[in-house]
Amino acid sequence: MDPYTPTPADRFTFGLWTVGNVGRDPFGEPTRPPLDPTHTVAKLAELGAYGVNLHDADLVPDGSSASERDRIVARFKRALDDHGLVVPMATTNLFTDPVFKDGAFTSADARVRHYAIAKTMRAMDLGVELGARTYVFWGGREGAEVDGGDKLLDALAWYRDALDYLSDYARGQGYDLRFALEPKPNEPRGHAFLPTVGSALGFIATLQHPEMVGLNPELAHETMAGLSFPHAIAAAIDAGKLFHVDLNDQIMGRFDQDLRFGAENLKTAFFTVLLLEEHYDGPRHFDAHALRTEDEDGVWAFAAGCMRTYKMLAEKARRFRADPEIAEALAAYRADDPDGAWPPRYTAEHAAALKARAFELEPLRRRGPGLERLDQLTVELLLGVR
Ligand code: GLT
Ligand code: MN
Ligand code: MN
Helix, strand or coil: CCCCCCCHHHCEEEEHHHHCCCCCECCECCCCCCCCHHHHHHHHHHHCCCEEEEEHHHHCCCCCCHHHHHHHHHHHHHHHHHHCCECCEEECCCCCCHHHCCCCCCCCCHHHHHHHHHHHHHHHHHHHHCCCCEEEEECCCCEECCHHHCCHHHHHHHHHHHHHHHHHHHHHCCCCCEEEEECCCCCCCCEECCCCHHHHHHHHCCCCCHHHEEECCEHHHHHHCCCCHHHHHHHHHHCCCECCCEECECCCCCCCCCECCCCCCHHHHHHHHHHHHHHCCCCEEECCCCCCCCCHHHHHHHHHHHHHHHHHHHHHHHHHHHCHHHHHHHHHHCCCCCCCCCCCCCCHHHHHHHHHCCCCHHHHHHCCCCHHHHHHHHHHHHCCCC
């Protein structure tokens, strides 16, 4: 078998909303018909995916009766069973309904905030019923264009109140769920609350149950903010908070593109995969969609492409580690200090000696760390000539 053909062991997942994206944009109508979720399940299984994720409303339209909901869910579960797909992550659509136009958990109208919590509890019930262990919070409408609304501090407090309430709900129900916050700097709002991985990490520390809340960083979102995705992932890993990941691609400084993984920034994709392969064992979720130009065949080519590129980059990551010249360049980049081990242990005596130490700085100023060579070796590896 082609080594880059995905299998469920690779744990690739897509959202119903990703392959199901109909190609609507702010200037144009849909270019593709909606997909039946059971058809999506069958196609994703055929392509070698492991799972499918969803918003409540991707499966059960808002306002469905209880019996309609149960009928839709039973049919979807049958499709999952028939095709061996799982639902590792679920989330709530708190952005499409006009009721959320000025925020859900951060709406200035307390009735909307209460409704958002109620909708999320029902969506959590659905996610857990389908087997989800990760619950994502993307605050699509949590933001502002007008700071004259004077709610910058209140909005963060309301966001915190809602997450605290929902953590208690999940615990009260005995749900085995972890929450993953997904930052984004803007779009659809002018300024989003919790715009980056760093801001979300700081916020989590203020929650009542910080241990059950982590991050779902998205490549496109950090890139829109002008930041590096590998750096953001590293910060989340360092904090023990990489609970989930949204892989896609994006041109910096553009609208939210959600391009096929690896379509734009191959080096970013490579260093992302290197980190994930070595420090993350959750599902590899593609939060992207086919270009608006494409028909359904293009959608499945897009989905297969995301997974295939990930696998090719995972193979490159293994070669990066196994390459003796790269290993040698990496070893040369890091220099030990013959006069003292790292990390230094503080004692008053050590501090006094360190302050008094006569450093020979001239050789350190002159030393070239070899990064040009290292980077070129990486490029050659990625281009397939080593
Ligand atoms: C929406 C958004 C994504 C989020 C999804 C989860 S919905 O498509 O663009 O980044 O991950 O709510
Ligand atoms: Mn996105
Ligand atoms: Mn996303």
